[in-house]
């Protein structure tokens with residue numbers, strides 16, 4: 001690694017960073033969280049979290065990454081030598097390995113469904129058949145694992161080719177493709193008869209549903225969706241160049257990521273209503289994985305050329321998942337390359353093995369091992385909750401305290417204004433948010449979410 005590893009182009013910087021942010025979190029997690037937790041009201045809380053917490057924390061990660069040009073652990077060592085701040089980096093590594101473990105399982109499911117769509121195996125089934133098939137599939141031992149390992153292998157091919165030839169090249173091809181598919185879907189969905197009911201369901205604000213628990217989920221969702229709080233963006237921004245405009249990049253990424261999440265809702269809910277499914281009365285249809293793996297295939301089946309739509313949709317999901325898993329891997333790979341002085345190939349192989357073991361545990365925890373419970377949740381759900389809802393905001397909290405209170409302010413100014421070359425009227429506001437607003441709000445949300453205040 002070191003100084004010579006860089007993204008080659010400006011487009012590459014945006015494509016890779018947006019690629020990391022846009023993932024299953026946007027297309028699969030966001031719509032059902034919003035649909036179940038107050039629709040338009042959840043969306044408002046979510047957007048506030050992105051603006052007030054997301055963009056400042058993202059800027060903070062960019063400052064750390066580009067200044068230190070290093071992996072998440074070493075970055076803190078360089079900027080605050082002789083302190084324990086680099087433990088934040090270890091939290092990040094832990095979170096990314098945990099998230100990778102279950103993300104890989106769901107990515108494997110999307111491959112299975114892409115395969116089914118291609119082989120025309122989704123056509124002509126009823127909702128009940130979809131449900132039964134999906135249950136049988138995710139609870140079986142072997143097949144989901146096979147797909148997770150295949151997905152891992154695709155990650156390996158990209159990661160082992162390095163930052164420019166692997167990660168950046170993939171993102172430059174896949175991200176435009178992803179946006180094209182999204183737009184095509186949007187047009188399709190909004191021109192279906194009866195789609196406006198779906199739109200108003202998704203966007204209708206129901207403030208009575210906004211509880212502290214919902215706010216904490218919206219915050220977790222924002223961190224998850226923007227890939228914040230665990231050093232991914234520290235690692236990626238260490239590949240930025242001296243001219244990269246950090247605040248503009250952060251705002252662009254946040255904007256694109258949020259648009260994709262909203263677009264996903266705009267696609268999914270109108271399509272459901274147009275097919276006579278009402279998520280308000282049939283809440284099971286939007287719960288968790290069922291939304292994309294049961295409800296949507298059923299919805300596509302009722303449209304003309306259903307196979308085309310299923311293929312496109314699961315391709316979209318696969319692409320989104322791939323650019324995100326690659327970014328999660330890169331955090332740990334960069335760390336191993338730097339810290340253990342390994343070659344990229346070796347570092348990637350070791351991480352593959354670790355994640356393969358974890359994914360195996362997570363996948364089995366849905367089927368054969370579903371009796372094993374941690375605090376009443378399956379291993380899978382417990383890890384999702386612990387990493388996304390707890391570790392990420394805690395990471396974000398520590399990162400903003402580090403930038404606001406530990407690192408000298410002039411360093412942040414130099415990075416965010418490219419050493420005063422950019423006139424940056426927003427600097428003071430962003431710095432203020434990093435120093436005061438983000439930490440206080442994260443703490444308040446935690447305290448109220450856990451019923452302490």
Ligand code: TRP
Nearest residue numbers: 021023024025026224225227324
């Ligand atoms: N942001 C991705 C999504 O929305 C997931 C992801 C990638 C992520 N990298 C991350 C989540 C880092 C948390 C931290 O699906």
